[in-house]
Amino acid sequence: MISALPWPTLLPVVSSADRDVSLEEERLLVARAQAGDRAAVGELLHRHGPGLYRSVLLPRLGSQAAAEDALAETYAKVVERIDRFTWQNVGFYPWLRTVALRVALDQLRARKRVLVWEADDVAREVDAASTATPVEQALSDRRDREASRARVEAALARIHPRYASVIRMRVLEERPREDVARELEVSPATFDVLLHRAVAALKKALTEASPADARSTTPTTKAQGRRSP
Amino acid sequence: MKTPDDMLDPEAAGADLPDLSEPSEEELKEAEALRLALEDPSRANEGADLLRALSLAHAPRPLDDAAHRRIVDQALARAAKEREARAKPARGVVVRMAFGAAAALSLAAGAVLFMQTSRSLDGGATQAQIAAPPLVQVRSTAPLFREPFEARGGTSARIDRIAMARAEDLRENRFARWGVR
Numbered sequence: 001m002i003s004a005l006p007w008p009t010l011l012p013v014v015s016s017a018d019r020d021v022s023l024e025e026e027r028l029l030v031a032r033a034q035a036g037d038r039a040a041v042g043e044l045l046h047r048h049g050p051g052l053y054r055s056v057l058l059p060r061l062g063s064q065a066a067a068e069d070a071l072a073e074t075y076a077k078v079v080e081r082i083d084r085f086t087w088q089n090v091g092f093y094p095w096l097r098t099v100a101l102r103v104a105l106d107q108l109r110a111r112k113r114v115l116v117w118e119a120d121d122v123a124r125e126v127d128a129a130s131t132a133t134p135v136e137q138a139l140s141d142r143r144d145r146e147a148s149r150a151r152v153e154a155a156l157a158r159i160h161p162r163y164a165s166v167i168r169m170r171v172l173e174e175r176p177r178e179d180v181a182r183e184l185e186v187s188p189a190t191f192d193v194l195l196h197r198a199v200a201a202l203k204k205a206l207t208e209a210s211p212a213d214a215r216s217t218t219p220t221t222k223a224q225g226r227r228s229p
Numbered sequence: 230m231k232t233p234d235d236m237l238d239p240e241a242a243g244a245d246l247p248d249l250s251e252p253s254e255e256e257l258k259e260a261e262a263l264r265l266a267l268e269d270p271s272r273a274n275e276g277a278d279l280l281r282a283l284s285l286a287h288a289p290r291p292l293d294d295a296a297h298r299r300i301v302d303q304a305l306a307r308a309a310k311e312r313e314a315r316a317k318p319a320r321g322v323v324v325r326m327a328f329g330a331a332a333a334l335s336l337a338a339g340a341v342l343f344m345q346t347s348r349s350l351d352g353g354a355t356q357a358q359i360a361a362p363p364l365v366q367v368r369s370t371a372p373l374f375r376e377p378f379e380a381r382g383g384t385s386a387r388i389d390r391i392a393m394a395r396a397e398d399l400r401e402n403r404f405a406r407w408g409v410r
Binding site for chain 1: 296408
């Protein structure tokens with residue numbers, strides 16, 4: 001697995017004047033793109049695409065290949081429909097994110113395997129995008145990342161704490177199998193069995209979790225309801 | 230060395246009764262398959278896919294610059310190809326017009342061309358209308374108030390209700406226009 005990269009926890013400080021200049025620049029880019037300027041479309045996609053992939057598509061779709069497919073599909077839709085976009089003060093990103101969420105939703109509906117995000121969860125996000133006040137990309141990215149992490153924690157809180165710690169050490173912390181086995185005082189072969197059981201428990205928990213549970217259960221509340229080992 | 234069962238705390242075990250049995254042959258095989266699939270992503274394994282999805286939801290990796298450039302270029306090239314494909318029939322009409330400029334035929338050709346163009350324009354408008362999602366129309370506020378009005382007060386609440394309903398209509402219409410509904 002690729003090593004985890006640290007996430008910044010604070011938003012970059014951007015002055016109001018800089019923000020206005022950047023927004024005005026983007027507004028002009030959008031106008032050029034809507035007039036058929038391909039370079040302007042490319043510039044908009046280069047500006048917002050990597051963040052969209054990392055904060056929205058990859059966490060929801062759970063694989064690089066699926067997220068790249070969804071990004072390509074999103075771009076195709078954006079290029080085709082950019083003339084329908086109406087400029088707002090928060091820029092181009094909220095519209096791009098909504099298009100991407102719809103593409104992700106279609107992919108999740110077509111998929112049969114259990115993942116961290118279910119189609120219903122993303123459908124609710126699409127609804128929220130149509131009612132909530134749009135926000136600029138930095139804030140939106142932070143919210144999306146926090147939502148994804150909260151989902152992971154909520155999923156782990158639904159399984160036995162020992163299983164959760166096995167997954168946490170091996171998968172989230174990406175520690176070598178032998179290290180984790182040593183720390184748990186088991187042989188590597190026994191650790192493999194534990195991890196296998198942990199995955200089965202996680203799959204069961206994700207399958208059984210109703211949409212209502214997923215919404216209302218936070219890691220804290222769930223952990224409080226379970227006895228600590 | 231501990232067994233898998235020793236790993237499970239007996240107190241916490243009561244919470245969701247985890248499997249306390251010794252691993253079967255089949256389970257050992259599946260555990261081995263999971264280990265191999267985690268080490269080699271090209272091996273298909275549902276459990277490994279779930280663990281990778283969990284990892285990516287927890288700490289998503291950035292997209293490689295080269296891969297992103299390729300995706301953007303493909304999207305733009307695809308759009309250009311589609312635009313070209315749509316433009317081809319129009320070019321054919323222009324060519325036909327040039328050849329039909331001969332004196333005796335120009336008037337007749339022009340008339341035919343005019344009729345064809347206007348017919349295709351009508352067709353295009355109809356298709357666009359069919360493809361465009363319907364917009365919420367202006368309508369009475371009466372359905373928002375099923376209960377009888379109080380003799381005094383409640384004006385602000387009623388105005389709020391109308392404003393919220395109309396704000397929702399406005400958002401719906403915007404999303405319909407943007408093509409994201």
